[in-house]
Amino acid sequence: MPVFSASPLLDQLEENLFSALEKMAAQIDTSQRPLIDLSSGSPRQPTPAAVVATLQSAAAQPENHDYPSFWGKPTLRQAIARFYQRQYGVELDPDSEIAVFHGSHIGVTGLPRALLAPGQYLISTDPCYPIYRSAAAQAQAKFYGISLHASNQFLPDFTEVPKAVTQHAGLLMLNYPHNPTGAVATPQLFDDALAFVQRLNIPLLHDFAYSAIGRHAQDAPPSLLSQPEAKEWSVEIYTMSKTFLMAGWRFGFAVGNASVISAFKKLHTHSYSTVFGAVQDAAITALDLPESEVAEFAALYHHRRERVIRALEAMRWPVDARQGTFFLWLSVPAGYSSQQFTERLLREAQVLVAPGHGFGAGGEGFVRLSLTASDEALDASLKRIAALKLFS
Ligand SMILES: Cc1ncc(COP(=O)(O)O)c(C=O)c1O
Known part of the structure; x- marks a missing residue:
């Protein structure tokens, strides 16, 4: 069978962190105790019954049995506008300021592709959600x-960006509450980010994936x-x-500056498919x-x-x-890299966490532990880790 070479673009894409973790976990002997996976970001709870x-x-x-529209149903875009008005006091025009798509993964990779010229910089944070780095590569950007x-609560200092980068900047991309560090935005961070993009005359993308989960049970994190x-x-x-x-339903949307939304919508009609009408109706209910x-x-x-x-x-x-x-973004004990520590937890406690280096060089020295496992699984995994007596 002939082996065909892939596009050179693929050489620039890192192996997906979670596929690498899956392979690592598959090599572990779990005949004595089952593996407990604390690496995943899937909520693992049933969707609301309604x-x-x-x-x-x-x-x-x-x-709902015909091809859906690329733009999404008007009723859906109106529901998004209602939601943003109720939740954040933001007025949106459902026609020009809202785009809907099949999961926000499409938004975080597609919007940079719709905006960046080859060679421009996508500026984000290190560490960050790993897909932002591949989003830049897919746009032939840097x-x-x-x-x-930690000393700065994992918030970026925009004055650190070198001139060689700002001169060719095309896009700033942030994500607060932040994956993987858990940092929550302050109003000052958003003010600084807006001043930075205004100075460079570039757009700002804010990935608000963890919009509901702030520091306290009652305080919803702020929308940019x-x-x-x-x-x-x-x-x-x-x-x-x-x-x-x-x-599992794969639904996300983007809201804000009409020229950015319009650029993305054009790319959408060429690169991505549309959202099943029944999923759109369910999203309205949600x-x-x-x-x-x-x-x-x-x-x-x-x-x-x-509790954890x-x-x-x-x-x-x-x-x-x-x-x-x-x-939870946790430092590893002295003497370990994040990979070595992850492997030790996997081998000796059969607990899988995400090594910090997978989120960028700036994640070295940390592991990310997910709270999406059940209380019982979390308790069991913490007992196993405590028994290793790794911390003094
Ligand atoms: C920061 C961040 N952005 C985007 C996504 C993608 O979310 P989805 O494609 O499920 O909408 C995730 C998923 O884990 C995430 O953590």
Whole structure:
């Protein structure tokens, strides 16, 4: 059988972090105890019943059996506008300021492709959600990650970006609450980011994947778009995967600056497919759910985080209790790289975490632990890790 060479573009794409972890886990002997996976970012809880019920009835509607529109149903775009108005006090024009797509992965890779010229810089953070680096590569752009440090609450300092990068900057891309560090944006961060993009005359993309999960059970993290002038300079990408427990449904949307939305919509008609009409109807139900349902989910992660933090403190694993998202970003003990420490936990505790270096060189020295596993699985995994007595 002939072996064909792939496009040179593929040489520039790193192996997907989670496929690499899957391979690593497959080599571990789990005959004595099952593997506990604390690496995944999937909420692993059932989607709200009302959303499932809408999908069931909408699947039977003949109008949903034809090709869906690239732009999404007007009723869906109106529901998104209602949601942003209610939740963040932001007014959106459903026709020109909203794009819908099949999961926000498409937004975070497609928007940079729609905006960047070859050779320009996509500026983000280091560490960051790994797909941002491949989004730059897919746009034939360069990636520059602003180093994040615990001493600065993992918030970027834009004055650190060298002139050689700012001169060729095409896009700033942020994500707060931040994956993987759990950092939550301050109003100052958004002010600084807006001043930075205004100075460079470039757009700002904000990936708001962890919109529902802040530091406290009751405080929803702020949307970039609720800052003054933000909608003129930026687009926010939203996913239904986390907030509405709809990871398998593949639905996300982007809102904000009309010229950016219009550029993306053009690319969308060439590169991506559309969203099943019944999923769109279900998304409307989700967006109109009473706030108490989302608050319940945020509270669950808050309690889980508190409980895990207590267990980590008991085994003397240092932890910063101020984190958002459903991840904990934990430093590895002295003498280990993040990969070595991940392998040790896997071999000796059969617990899989995500090594920090997978999120960029700036993630070295950390591992990311996910709170999406059940309370029982989290308790069992922490007991196994404590028994290794790795922290003194
Ligand atoms: C920061 C961030 N952005 C985007 C995504 C993609 O979300 P989805 O494609 O499920 O909408 C994820 C998923 O883990 C994420 O962590």
